[in-house]
Amino acid sequence: MLFELEEVTYSRGGNVVLRDVSARLPVGASSLLGPSGSGKSTLLRLLNRLADPDAGRVIYEGRDVREYDPLALRREVSLVPQLPALIDGTVHDNVAYGPRLAGRSFNARTCLELAGLDPTIEDRDAAKLSVGEQQRVMLARAIALEPRVLLLDEPTSALDQAARDAVEGTLGRLRARTAISLVVVTHDVAQARRIADHVARIDAGRVIAQGPAAELLPEPPEPELATAEDAT
């Protein structure tokens, strides 16, 4: 099992965001699926110790995440946040950021290609890219660390449909070319169905269902139903 959460509770500013959450996320592609404000982004941040739970345990490959060096854990389990948050400088500066801190070699052009970007943008000012391009630079700089797990928080929420399709295609190719596991936070049932093998449905800080995507999110018989379901 890649991740196991045991009765995890997390509060923020006096509000309970996650309540006694227990979940298992296997190797491969998992989705944390739920409406906005359900606590799924918070849960994602617990997986690489950007935050620690108030109670309960988060286990990565059989060990409590608190037993790992947090910096090493974050290089192995890398998180791409929902909104682009690039450092000042070029696209190359951004892709180089993580590997330089870790003293590792990297190939910026390969990372950009893997993230579905034209490698010739390497020397452009990152702040002048479109939001869709910035989001993919965020993906490229996480890939540059060669993580074993990518945590993706609503990776396409800021994108139009074409860019969304490109990012989803990128994630599919990435899985095919590397042995990487994905944990994708999304509110979009259809996207969870397209990306994930395993799904944990979250609502109001609790896991309400979990299991293989094919069982939990069966293909709708008619397109109209899919539309209605997507709107939830």
Add this chain to the structure above:
Amino acid sequence: MTVPLAASSSSIHVTLGEVAAALALVAIAAIASRAWHAGLEEDIGVAVVRSFLQLTAIGYVITVIFDENSAFLVLALISVMVVFGAFTARHRAQQVPNAFWPLLASLGVAAAATLGLVLGLGIFEATPRYVVPVGGMVVGNSMTAAAVALNRLGEDVHDQSRRIEATLALGATSSQAVTPLVRRSLRSGMITLVDSTKTTGLIFFPGTMVGMLLAGADPTDAVRLQLILLYVLLGAVSIAALMAITLARRNFFTPAHQLREPPEP
């Protein structure tokens, strides 16, 4: 070099009547505030009363310290200034968790280092007449610089929490994640004094020089003493701002390099 300040500054006597006459200018400020509904009349009144009481009190304290010529009393006075300075600066840096201790340490070290250096190099005599006023200026300027620097740091960490957390997520340490902000905060803390040092003599006459000229000192001595103080203050504010930032930046994070106040999801 020892500036013969004591020899030339005792030739002026200011009466309370002359101080009271200067209040005419304060009346103009109060009238302007009333006319433009700026709502500052009460603050101006408080400022006048507080400045009178505080300076009169410190005047008596300094007189006692000068008469006693006691190193212990000098040290006690500067220590009190450092503690009050840290309390005052803390209010300016409310977005910085537990800002008091970094401020206390930075003001204390800035005062000790700069006073130690100017006394060690023989720039000033180790007597209360030099150490008390210079110490007051060092602590006051250090307080302002540290407060401005931490205020800027607190605002930047709050405004850029997403970017900071995104770099933590790539394996950056908390120190590495705030490095770009540290540069800006240090600059904010020091820029006022650096700019005023650049323009001194052209756009304004600094206070010490004005005070010495009014007291009848030779202009060359007044200029040289002012230059010494400006250079001493540049050193002091850089120590205070840098140390306050270095110590306070840790307070935004847990030991596991997590933001204590992460961005809203």
